[in-house]
Amino acid sequence: MTEAAPPKSAYQHAQLRVFKILEGDVTEPASRFCEIFIALLVVLNVVAIILESVPDIHEEWGHFFHYFDLFSVGVFSLEYVLRVWSYAQKFADEGGTAWEGRKSYIFSFFGMVDFFSTVPFYLQLLLPGTDLRVLRMFRLLRIFKLSRYNSAMDDMFEAIKSERDSFSSALFLLLISGLLFSSLIYIIEGHDQPEVFPSIPAAMHWFVITIISGWGNVDPVTFPGVILVIITQILAIALAAILTGVVSTAYTTQVSRREALYEMEIREVLADGVVTAEEEAHLRAVQAKYGMSDEQVESIAAQVRAEKEKSTD
Numbered sequence: 001m002t003e004a005a006p007p008k009s010a011y012q013h014a015q016l017r018v019f020k021i022l023e024g025d026v027t028e029p030a031s032r033f034c035e036i037f038i039a040l041l042v043v044l045n046v047v048a049i050i051l052e053s054v055p056d057i058h059e060e061w062g063h064f065f066h067y068f069d070l071f072s073v074g075v076f077s078l079e080y081v082l083r084v085w086s087y088a089q090k091f092a093d094e095g096g097t098a099w100e101g102r103k104s105y106i107f108s109f110f111g112m113v114d115f116f117s118t119v120p121f122y123l124q125l126l127l128p129g130t131d132l133r134v135l136r137m138f139r140l141l142r143i144f145k146l147s148r149y150n151s152a153m154d155d156m157f158e159a160i161k162s163e164r165d166s167f168s169s170a171l172f173l174l175l176i177s178g179l180l181f182s183s184l185i186y187i188i189e190g191h192d193q194p195e196v197f198p199s200i201p202a203a204m205h206w207f208v209i210t211i212i213s214g215w216g217n218v219d220p221v222t223f224p225g226v227i228l229v230i231i232t233q234i235l236a237i238a239l240a241a242i243l244t245g246v247v248s249t250a251y252t253t254q255v256s257r258r259e260a261l262y263e264m265e266i267r268e269v270l271a272d273g274v275v276t277a278e279e280e281a282h283l284r285a286v287q288a289k290y291g292m293s294d295e296q297v298e299s300i301a302a303q304v305r306a307e308k309e310k311s312t313d
Helices: 010-022 029-052 055-089 098-106 109-116 119-126 133-149 152-162 164-189 200-213 223-272 277-290 294-312
Strands: none
Touching: 010 029, 010 055, 029 055, 029 133, 055 098, 055 109, 055 133, 098 109, 109 119, 109 133, 119 133, 152 164, 152 223, 164 200, 164 223, 200 223, 223 277, 223 294
């Protein structure tokens, strides 16, 4: 028999509430406001970064962009500090330590995004006069903060992970094709265009450009070279179709799996015919986690109720 967890202090309760608000807990009224505010601020930051790159706009509104960046960095820095502080409660109910919770955030994808999207500002303060324009482009990482409030990217990563064998096969085919076609184009066109294909690595550059864009910025001067370029372009289309098919199938499977998991949760809740306030809050939390609409949830719930009524008749 496991021992009951010790009662939380007021300090720990404050940590837990901040954690729930920042993590989008549906039981916290302030959570929704926090999500909308952070998401809107991220979108405005991306728009500001894009507009700031236009010389005329930057010259006229540079001071506004500067003050807006100061405000944004302040908000995002506060968010980062609060997340590090409040994640001490993530595993508290399971007997985990505060460091385990904080470590799970600091070294997570979103933790790294939160850190690197603000650190260029502080580097500029520590190293005044240094050209940190490249580091400032890390501000664009803030767009990934939106993924925290949408399960689409998580679904995509899970889909790719579940189909990693298919992806590895396609990438292996791409590698073999790259080595083969780069060597052939070097052999065929290297003597006639030595400035374009001086070596096999240079030919690999042509192959990559051709696969990505459909044209490697080089016109072959020999008939075998023309045939090889056509075959390479066809291969590019085929590989794109294969990868697209794998991703779309895996993503559809992931969405179906998500709906099945939610349906399982509903069946467990409706098993005794009574839905408590705690169970309802749990279902809403799962709905938010999976990014399901109210219509999807109602459809699944109606189907489960109908099956339950039919089985009792």
